[in-house]
Amino acid sequence: MTQVLKLIKAFGRFWWDFLVGDTPELFVSTLVILAATALLSRGHHAGYAAEVILPLLVVLSLLWSVRKSWPKR
Amino acid sequence: MIGATVSSGIVVLVGAVFLACAVEMVEALTIVVAVGHTRGWRWALEGVIVALVVLGALVGVFGPALIHVPLSWLRLIVGGVLLIFGLQWLRKAVLRASGLKAKHDEDAIYAEMVAELHAAPQATSRDQIAFMMAFKGVFLEGLEVVVTVLTLGTSAHRLGLASAVAGGTVVLVAVVGAVVAKQLSSVPENAMKTTVGVMLISYGTFWAGEGLGIHWPGSDGFLALLVVLYGVATYGVVLLTRQAARTKVAS
Numbered sequence: 001m002t003q004v005l006k007l008i009k010a011f012g013r014f015w016w017d018f019l020v021g022d023t024p025e026l027f028v029s030t031l032v033i034l035a036a037t038a039l040l041s042r043g044h045h046a047g048y049a050a051e052v053i054l055p056l057l058v059v060l061s062l063l064w065s066v067r068k069s070w071p072k073r
Numbered sequence: 074m075i076g077a078t079v080s081s082g083i084v085v086l087v088g089a090v091f092l093a094c095a096v097e098m099v100e101a102l103t104i105v106v107a108v109g110h111t112r113g114w115r116w117a118l119e120g121v122i123v124a125l126v127v128l129g130a131l132v133g134v135f136g137p138a139l140i141h142v143p144l145s146w147l148r149l150i151v152g153g154v155l156l157i158f159g160l161q162w163l164r165k166a167v168l169r170a171s172g173l174k175a176k177h178d179e180d181a182i183y184a185e186m187v188a189e190l191h192a193a194p195q196a197t198s199r200d201q202i203a204f205m206m207a208f209k210g211v212f213l214e215g216l217e218v219v220v221t222v223l224t225l226g227t228s229a230h231r232l233g234l235a236s237a238v239a240g241g242t243v244v245l246v247a248v249v250g251a252v253v254a255k256q257l258s259s260v261p262e263n264a265m266k267t268t269v270g271v272m273l274i275s276y277g278t279f280w281a282g283e284g285l286g287i288h289w290p291g292s293d294g295f296l297a298l299l300v301v302l303y304g305v306a307t308y309g310v311v312l313l314t315r316q317a318a319r320t321k322v323a324s
Contacts, residue, residue: 018220019157026160030153034281041285050287055278055299058156059306062274065164066310069173070317 025068029061082293083234085300086225089272090235093221094242096265097214102250103179104210107186112203120207125243128215132222132236139227145284151224152281158220159273163307166267171314177262221273228280271307275299 020027036057040050109117139147168174186206193202218239226235279296282289289295 014216018217019154021161023161023164026157026164030156030160033156034149034153034285037282037287038285041282041287047287050282050285051289054282054287055302058160058274058278059303059310062160062163062167062307063310063313065160066167066314067317069164069168070314071173 023065025065026061029057029064033057033061081297082229083231085272085276085296086229086231086235087238089269089276090218090222090225090238091242092265092269092272094218094239095246096262096269097218098243098246099179099262100177100182101211101214102246103183104186104214105207106250107183107190108203108207108210111187111190112200112206116200116203117207120204120209121211123204124208124211124215127212128219129240131219132232135223136227136232136236139223140232145286147284148228148280149284151228152277152279152284154220154224155273155277156281157277158217159270159275159277161270162266162273163270166263166270167307167311167314169263170267170311171318173314173318179262225276228276267307271300271303274303278303 033054037050037054040053041047105117105121108120142150165174169176190202190206222232222235222239226232229235275296278299279289291298
């Protein structure tokens, strides 16, 4: 039983490190991007908006995360 | 037209799996060569073989299981995972290209490993330390490759192709490592990581979009456009970050 618990803990820790790790902002921003795209992709012509917004938000997410490591002035 | 659109998806898939696998296996090779040179090759190679068998079994077990998940959900989840994973790779690559983070130095890692292995007690019969170091090195580096192969392979319905490319890359890196008989410190690792990151977020965007009901113009051909778009954007972020680093130094 303890062996099974250890395996479950190790599995959970692997995914936590893999998806969140030391960049929780990327995890959160991806969830926000997907939620925003899901909202935008509903309705007439909304698909076109989502096609532009989704890649744009991905680039902004990268810039935001990298910017956090820029030297402070 | 169909041939062209299908091939652009396959090219990105093959390229992403090949480069991701090559980067991780170069890192694993450094550990294996350090173990082999200091503790003997027998236990190092045993550790490598066991790790590769376990990694192959993971793909064999989870690959067919993932195929039963409804395609739109699979693509949304896989797209999300690839976006996070790809953004993490790109962030590190951008910081390294801008000089804000030290580049991965295989020579330094090798020297550190050799010193650590020399300090460890010598085994009289079975060298557990050598076995475990080689096993852990290959297994931990290989786990990221397994996730990449599973996510890219199952979503594109090309798990066999993705697995074959990963397997071929492992053999290629091993052969090159054996020929040069040392760790591959001159491999342009950061450029490879940047390319993988761009490919992963391109696939992530594409599949997350499809999972959410977006019909991309040009179907699979849109992937190639995403790769170009993200490549240019990443270059722009590198330039901005370099400028920020220089401004700080000047002030």
